[in-house]
Amino acid sequence: MSTDTSLIDTLEAQEKALVFAAFDETVAYEIGERLVRAARRDEAPVVIDIRTPDRTLFHAALPGSSPDNDHWARRKSNVTLRLHKSSMRVGESYRLKGRALGPDHGFDPLDYASHGGSFPVRVTGTGVVAAITVSGLASEEDHAMIIKVLEDYLS
Structure with a gap:
């Protein structure tokens, strides 16, 4: 990806285009299953997490992933749920300004990570209701896995 x-x-265009008409536990499961299939196909050692601000809707830890991936997934999804943007967009926005997301802006690095891999679940007429997160690959690859699955699902 460009820098x-x-x-x-x-x-930003991805976030505007990949919008759901509705989102519930069944949809979260379907998206999660598709992400698991993609990760298995690619032998990707990832954690997949789909959650609302107060509830986990789907979680899977694939072979080769580690507990650290769970912590990264939580931190990335916290960024998405708080700012209603993909964690990658937040990180790139700060980077282009020569800054980093951190305590100076009210974000404890133990709870927030602005690296690619968490994407907002935006519902038409409602807004952001959840975050879909992948952790275990390079930042861009985590993000790309989600985008590919969502493009296929929402087409």
Whole structure:
């Protein structure tokens, strides 16, 4: 992926395009299952987590993933749920300004990580209701796995 403002534009366009008509436990499970299939196909050692601010809707830890991936998933999804943007877009926005998401902005690094891999579940007429998160690959690859599955699911 690019490292300039065109990347921010691409990430923002993804967030605007990948919107759900409705989202519930069944949809979360279907998305989660698709992510698991993609990860298995690619032999990706990832954790997949789909959650609302107060409830886990889907969680899977694939072979080769570690407890650290669970912590990264939680921290990335916290960014998405708080700012209603993909964690990658948040991180890139701060990076382009020569800054980092952290305590100076009210974000404890033990609870927030602005690296790619968490994407907002936006419902038409409602807004962001959940976060879909993948952790275990490079930041861009975590993000790309989610985007590919959502593009297929929502098409």
